[in-house]
Amino acid sequence: MSTAATARPQDSGPGFRERVDNLPTAAKILLWALFAVFLFLLPLLNIPFITTEGSDFGGVLFTVATYVLVALGLNIVVGYAGLLDLGYVGFYAIGAYTVGVLSAEHGKLSWVVVVPLAIVAAMISGVILGAPTLRVRGDYLAIVTLGFGEIVRLTLVNLEYLGGAQGISNIPKPPGLELFEVPSIDWSSGAPVVDLDTTSTFLKFGINDFVPYYWLALVVIGLVLLFDILVKDSRVGRAWEATREDEDAAELMGVPTFRFKLLAFALGAAIGGLSGALFATKSGFINPQSFELLLSILFLAAVVVGGAGNRWGVIVGAIVVSYFPERFREFADFRVLVFGLALMLLAIFRPQGLLPPRRTVRAKRADDRQAVLEEGEASV
Amino acid sequence: MQFLIDNFAALTVTGLTLGAIYALVALGYTLVYGVLRLINFAHSEVFMYGTFAALWVVMLLGGRPGAGVGPVVFWVAMMFVAAMAVSGLIAVLLERVAYRPLRKRNAPPLIALISAIGASFVLAEIMGLRSRIVAWVGLEENLRDYVRNSRNNAGMPTIISPQPIFTVGGYNVTNVDIFVIIGAIVLMVVLDQFVKRSRLGRGIRAVAMDPEAAALMGVNRDRVIQVTFLVGGVMAGAAAAFYMLKIGITRYDAGFILGVKAFTAAVLGGIGNLRGALVGGFVLGLAENYGSALVGSQWKDVVAFVLLILILLFRPTGLLGESLGKARA
Numbered sequence: 001m002s003t004a005a006t007a008r009p010q011d012s013g014p015g016f017r018e019r020v021d022n023l024p025t026a027a028k029i030l031l032w033a034l035f036a037v038f039l040f041l042l043p044l045l046n047i048p049f050i051t052t053e054g055s056d057f058g059g060v061l062f063t064v065a066t067y068v069l070v071a072l073g074l075n076i077v078v079g080y081a082g083l084l085d086l087g088y089v090g091f092y093a094i095g096a097y098t099v100g101v102l103s104a105e106h107g108k109l110s111w112v113v114v115v116p117l118a119i120v121a122a123m124i125s126g127v128i129l130g131a132p133t134l135r136v137r138g139d140y141l142a143i144v145t146l147g148f149g150e151i152v153r154l155t156l157v158n159l160e161y162l163g164g165a166q167g168i169s170n171i172p173k174p175p176g177l178e179l180f181e182v183p184s185i186d187w188s189s190g191a192p193v194v195d196l197d198t199t200s201t202f203l204k205f206g207i208n209d210f211v212p213y214y215w216l217a218l219v220v221i222g223l224v225l226l227f228d229i230l231v232k233d234s235r236v237g238r239a240w241e242a243t244r245e246d247e248d249a250a251e252l253m254g255v256p257t258f259r260f261k262l263l264a265f266a267l268g269a270a271i272g273g274l275s276g277a278l279f280a281t282k283s284g285f286i287n288p289q290s291f292e293l294l295l296s297i298l299f300l301a302a303v304v305v306g307g308a309g310n311r312w313g314v315i316v317g318a319i320v321v322s323y324f325p326e327r328f329r330e331f332a333d334f335r336v337l338v339f340g341l342a343l344m345l346l347a348i349f350r351p352q353g354l355l356p357p358r359r360t361v362r363a364k365r366a367d368d369r370q371a372v373l374e375e376g377e378a379s380v
Numbered sequence: 381m382q383f384l385i386d387n388f389a390a391l392t393v394t395g396l397t398l399g400a401i402y403a404l405v406a407l408g409y410t411l412v413y414g415v416l417r418l419i420n421f422a423h424s425e426v427f428m429y430g431t432f433a434a435l436w437v438v439m440l441l442g443g444r445p446g447a448g449v450g451p452v453v454f455w456v457a458m459m460f461v462a463a464m465a466v467s468g469l470i471a472v473l474l475e476r477v478a479y480r481p482l483r484k485r486n487a488p489p490l491i492a493l494i495s496a497i498g499a500s501f502v503l504a505e506i507m508g509l510r511s512r513i514v515a516w517v518g519l520e521e522n523l524r525d526y527v528r529n530s531r532n533n534a535g536m537p538t539i540i541s542p543q544p545i546f547t548v549g550g551y552n553v554t555n556v557d558i559f560v561i562i563g564a565i566v567l568m569v570v571l572d573q574f575v576k577r578s579r580l581g582r583g584i585r586a587v588a589m590d591p592e593a594a595a596l597m598g599v600n601r602d603r604v605i606q607v608t609f610l611v612g613g614v615m616a617g618a619a620a621a622f623y624m625l626k627i628g629i630t631r632y633d634a635g636f637i638l639g640v641k642a643f644t645a646a647v648l649g650g651i652g653n654l655r656g657a658l659v660g661g662f663v664l665g666l667a668e669n670y671g672s673a674l675v676g677s678q679w680k681d682v683v684a685f686v687l688l689i690l691i692l693l694f695r696p697t698g699l700l701g702e703s704l705g706k707a708r709a
Contacts, residue, residue, distance in 0.1 A: 084490060084493065132689075132693050133689065133692070133693070135693075136692050136693070136696055140647070140692055140696065142419070142493065143419065143640075143643060143644075143647070143688070143692075144688070144689055144692055146640065147640070147644075147685035147686075147688050147689055148685075148689070150640070150681065150682075150685055151682050151685050151686065154678075154679070154681055154682045155682065157678075158676075158678045158679060158682075293636075297497055297501075300494075300497075301494075301497075304490075304494050308490075333509065333512065334505075334509070336501055336504075336505045337501065337502060337505035337506065337509065339498075339501060340497075340498040340499065340500070340501025340502035340505060341498065341502055342498070343494055343495065343497060343498025343501070344477070344478055344495050344498035344499055344502065346494070346498075347478075347482060347487065347491045347492070347494045347495035347498065348481045348482065348485075348495070351482075351485070351487045351488070351491040
C-alpha cells in the first residue's frame with residue numbers, strides 16, 4: 001500500500017501519491033498552501049461533528065498540536081534510530097520547567113529568550129542521559145529511560161526550588177501583536193454563517209482564547225517538519241537507518257553508531273523540550289502531575305500506532321491518541337481501557353503501525369517472498 | 381547520617397522484608413526473560429491481581445483483627461492459595477492473549493513490549509473500573525464492599541497483629557517481618573530446586589539455553605513457556621499475599637511502582653538468574669531504606685531508579701551474572 005508522503009496525512013488511498021506527484025509544481029504549491037490555510041482556520045470554522053462539544057476547540061487543537069510535535073520528536077528516537085524511549089516525558093517536563101523557572105519562579109526573562117533556553121536544556125539533559133545509557137542493550141534502554149522519566153517527576157515533586165507539588169503558576173505569555181480580528185463561522189442555523197462577534201485576535205496571547213497558541217504551535221510544527229525532512233534525507237538519516245537495521249553491520253561499514261544514536265537522542269530531547277515549553281506557555285501553570293509516566297506511554301503509543309519511522313504516520317498516530325479522547329469525552333472513564341485494547345490488537349494485527357514507512361513495507365514484502373521461496377524449496 | 385546509625389536495625393529489617401517481596405516478584409521477570417528474552421511489562425499487574433485476591437478472600441471469610449490462632453492460620457493459608465491461583469491464572473492468560481499470537485507471527489521485540497503495555501493498561505483499568513463493570517452485570521448490591529471506591533486504596537483488616545518476637549539494636553522484630561522473610565526464602569529455595577531437579581525445570585533451562593536445540597531434543601517450547609509464566613505468576617501471587625500482610629493496602633495501580641522495583645531487583649542480581657533475583661531483591665530493599673534514611677524518605681523511589689541506572693552502566697550483567705540456562709545444576 002502506498003503512503004501519502006507528500007500530502008495531508010488523512011488521505012492515503014492507493015494511487016493518491018502518484019496523482020499528487022504528477023501534478024505540476026505550481027498546483028502542488030497551491031494545494032499545500034490551501035491545506036495550510038485550512039489548518040490555520042480549522043478552530044474558527046467550527047465544523048460540526050469534528051468540533052469538540054464540551055471543551056474549547058482551540059484548546060483541544062492546541063493539545064493535538066503538542067502531541068504531533070512530541071510524536072515528531074520521539075519518532076527521531078524510536079522510528080529513525082530505533083531506540084526505545086519510555087521516559088520521553090522527562091524531556092517534555094524539562095522544557096516546561098525551564099520556561100516556568102526562568103520566566104516566573106526565579107527570573108523574569110522574556111518568552112523569546114526562555115524557549116531557546118528550554119530547547120538547549122532538554123538537549124543537554126538528553127546528552128547527559130544518553131551518553132552513558134546508549135551503550136546498554138535495547139530493552140534495558142527502555143527501563144533506564146523509564147527510570148529517568150520517574151526521576152525527573154519525583155525530583156519536581158520533591159524540590160521546593162522548582163515549586164514542589166504545587167508547581168509554578170503565572171508563567172508569562174509570549175509578546176503579542178493584536179493586528180486584526182479573524183471572524184469565526186457559526187453553524188447553529190444549519191448552514192455556515194460568518195459570525196463577526198466571536199473572533200480571535202491575530203496573535204493576542206490571552207488567557208481565554210487558545211486559537212493563537214494553536215497557530216503558534218502550527219508554525220513550530222511546520223519548522224520541525226522541514227528540519228525533519230532535511231535531516232532524514234541527509235547522511236545523518238541514512239546513518240540512523242543503518243544503525244537501526246543492524247548496528248554491527250553499520251559499525252563495520254564505518255558508521256560511528258554511538259555518536260549517531262546520541263545525536264538522535266539529543267535532537268529528540270530538544271523537540272520534546274520545545275513542546276514542553278509550548279505547553280507551559282499556553283497553560284500558564286505547570287505542576288508535576290502534568291508529567292506523569294502515562295504521558296510517556298501515550299507519546300510512544302502515538303509513534304507506534306501511527307507507524308514508527310514515517311513522519312506522516314506518527315502525525316496521524318498523535319492525532320488519534322490525543323484527539324479521540326477529547327472528542328469522545330463522555331467515555332473518558334474507559335479511554336485508557338480502550339486504548340490498551342487497541343494497542344494489543346494493533347500489535348497482533350498491524351505490527352508496523354497504521355502508516356508504516358515505505359521502506360519497511362518493501363522490506364517486509366521482500367522477506368515474505370524470501371520465506372515463500374525457502375518454504376517452497378524445503379517442501380519439495 | 382545520625383538517623384541512619386540510630387535506626388540501623390529498623391531500616392535493615394524493613395529493608396529485608398520489602399526486599400523479600402521484590403525478590404519474589406523479580407522471579408517472574410527473570411524467568412520470562414531467561415526463556416523468552418523479553419521484559420514482561422505486564423507482570424506488575426499479575427502481582428496487583430494477587431493483592432486483590434488476597435484481600436477479597438480475607439473479606440469473604442470474615443477476617444478481623446484479634447482472632448485466635450486457628451482462624452488466623454486458616455485465613456492466611458486461604459490468602460496464599462487465592463493469591464497464587466489468581467496470579468498464576470492471570471499470568472498464563474497474559475501469555476496466551478498478549479504474547480503467543482505475536483510469537484506465532486515472529487513479531488519484533490518492540491511490538492511485544494507494546495502489546496505488554498496494552499495488556500498492562502487493560503488489566504489495571506479493569507480493576508480500576510470494577511465498580512462500573514459490576515454495575516453492568518447487576519451485582520452491585522451483592523458485591524458493594526468489594527468494589528467500592530474502585531479508584532482508591534483498598535485496605536485489609538490486620539489479621540496477624542504485629543507482635544514483637546525479639547529485639548535487635550532497639551528495633552522490635554515482629555512476627556510478620558519474620559514470616560515474610562523466612563517465607564520468601566523458603567519459596568525461593570523450592571523454586572530453585574524445581575528448576576534444578578524437576579523435568580519441567582530442565583525444560584525451562586533447556587529453552588533458556590538454546591530454544592532451537594531444545595525443540596530438536598523434544599522439548600515442547602510452548603508448554604515450557606506456559607509453565608514459566610505460571611510459575612512466575614504463582615511467585616508474584618505469594619509476594620502479593622506477603623505484601624498484604626505487611627503493608628495491607630492495595631490499589632488498581634499498586635503494581636506499577638512495585639513492578640519497576642522488582643524489575644530493578646532482577647537486573648541488579650543479574651536478569652535470568654534465579655539466585656540473582658533473591659540477592660537483588662534484598663540488596664535493593666536495603667539500599668532503598670538506607671538511601672532514603674540518608675537523603676530523606678521522599679527520595680526513596682529516586683534512590684531505586686538511580687541504583688538501577690548505575691548498575692546498568694557499570695555492571696550490566698548484574699551482581700551474579702545473567703544465566704538461567706547456565707544455572708549450575
